[in-house]
Amino acid sequence: MMDQRYIEILTNPGTVKLADIPVLQYPEFSAFVDLLMGEEGTHCVSYFVLPKPDTYRFICCMAADENHALLIFSHEQPLEPSLSLQSLTARHFQFHAFEREIHENFGITFREHPWMKPVRYPFDRADQSRIMNNYPFFSIDGEELHEVGVGPVHAGIIEPGHFRFICHGEQVLHLEIQLGYQHRGVEHLFIEKPGILHQSLLAESIAGDTAVGHSMAYAGVVESLAGIVVPPYLSAERVIALELERIAMHIGDTAALCTDIAYQLGQVVNEALRTIVINTTQLWCGNRFGKGLVRPGGSHYPLSGATIAEILKNLKDVEERYVQVTDRIFSLPSALGRFEGTGKLTTMQASLIGAVGMAAKSSGMYRDIRWSHPFSAYAGHRYEPVMLHKGDVWSRAMLRKREVEKSMEVIRELIRTFTSTEIENRKSKIENPIYDLSLAPSSLAISMVEGWRGEICHIAVTGDSGKMIHYKAKDPSFHNWMALALAVRNQEISDFPLCNKSFNLSYCGNDL
Amino acid sequence: MPLKEINIFRRHGSQYVPDLRKVRLPEIFRGKPVIGHYITPAEGHLAMNLCPTGAVGLLPANPDADHGLYTIDLGKCVFCRECEFALPGKIRFTGDYKMATNVRERLVVVSGGDQPAGLDPGKVRKEIRSFFKHALKLRQVSAGGDNSTEMELNAAGNVNFDMGRYGIEFVASPRHADGIVITGPISENMAEALQICYDAIPTPKIIILAGTDAISSGIFSGSPALNRTFLNHHYVDLYVPGNPPHPLTFINGVLDLIGRL
Known part of the structure; x- marks a missing residue:
């Protein structure tokens, strides 16, 4: 029953x-x-x-x-x-x-x-007396304790957030993270300006470093509400774009982790490799972040044979060089000394807070939407997630290396399924995006995508007339900020930048 | 140096772009658009209705012409290219990434396409070139930015673009900075921190708006969660359009501003 x-x-x-x-x-x-x-x-x-x-x-x-x-x-x-x-x-x-x-x-x-x-202190919060300046920070009284406040403006070119540490000497006892500085009213705008093109652009601006991931989640929601089934070729293209985004961000993070341990060769080589990957995306769609690539119902940028050849050529080059440099990074005692055992998130903690994506997989939690709720070209693909178990900076760095290699495999496998006639047909018969979809009334649609950070979830609710009346967008960071706060406990405060970068969470994705 | 490192170096080779002023980006790059001479009112209105940020506009017709001139405001354009897809052959986004300017009106591209573009040297504040021509340190503040412009600004200093070769760098402390680069549509929750950061920079100082979000709030236009009053009180020295701006758009704009060839 x-x-x-x-x-x-x-x-x-x-x-x-x-x-x-x-x-x-x-x-x-x-x-x-x-x-x-x-x-x-x-x-x-x-x-x-x-x-x-x-x-x-x-x-x-x-x-x-x-x-x-x-x-x-x-x-x-x-x-x-x-x-x-x-x-x-x-x-x-x-x-x-x-x-x-x-x-x-x-x-x-x-x-x-x-x-x-x-x-996140949304503009329409219930209690307007709560403002950024009176956040109720946790505090501990003690003569030997001191507090360190950092942000919202940080030392580098990164997004704003406030970190409040309670330290005993150099040791962090507690970290509390105040967010909301990036709040732009995204969910409100989805309803206020309901055009599909406008919403597509909003979706890819939720977090610009995950433009493909969020716009795929959005496209899934409206296509599902409109009853559209995307042709297999387009599903494959979207997944190729998503995996290119993952490869680029993971390589960029590998560079940033090297920066934080002052290993300049690793930094510089990985920066250059990321450039090759995002320039490949640019060659495909004219934007290095893949903005404009994913649109409901169709695509303005069908993959041409020339672009496919370019992707394969560049992946080969990047793979060889990435493997070469990461093999070196992961065998350098000075790098391992900083990575191993630092910023540990235990499996128990990850499970307790409902961690997703990289933070979960590197702490021994089997959680990847590509496996559990296969979407797009992953349906029928049988993806097996990369798993690591120690939950430290090393695991999160190594997870990136292995996922880069795995994503390259996925892209090659998808490209192998394209026949040459298919590629030719695709070029002459472009399905354009559809901006005048009619959506099923009084319904709820949910779409999940495993972006490079983890589980992205978009939910749309329609009213009696089929008009969208409610929108929820969730970036994986919404779950994972707590993981960072837990991971730095009992660490030296000087390791905070390294721990932070190893999670590389989204501020704007949380703040919306 | 161990052999492995030497091999990595050898494979890495030379990655820097030798001349940042003369790079050609692939034609598919969504840079400065060109609008054809003959746009019918029906076509123009199609583009105006389609544009998600109101970047397509219509100049009032002058008495001699039979129709008005259509415009695209790069300060509002999110470079989605939808107007080109709707009007192929009439509107075309080119690979031209040199879009930064110091005069807001110069971001407006007019049909016909022969308008002056780029920086107006006559309007650059005198002290900018005398103080900052050979070294310019910038403090970046993200105020609701989506992290794509932030990443492109980081990339401007990376091994490929290396704007540090001109003495242009981002610094950690506003006390060490000569100016501020603002990204994002300026959220209400970040407005005060932005003001504090700006106030902490010693004078003379410059303001650069990087990305369409910062220039006009772009796709977030009209959101009640923004507070852009900072811009009402301060003079903007450089507008760098893009969604996000390409590192070359930023670097070339800054070089033009400080008067480097």
């Missing part, structure tokens, strides 16, 4: 009717969350409030990785500013950011939430 407590989605992306999402009583809802959290490989993908004229509808999307399924269920509460619910976070810490976000946006209280801190 079918379980009445949830509706299951077995495709990625997938769409369900809002009316088909079961509405549970809150105690039943919490008990069901308890049940799911007791199972291996289950985590919360999204938990958000859909405000309706007369009620708040809380919608929860949980991923069951082993079954390659998404379970969606909900509960409804009256529209009362004094609404107070028993927190899920108290039992399942990975809900902390979702409940904080709901509290910040709507003022709803979660009793016994252990860490009810602001997430």
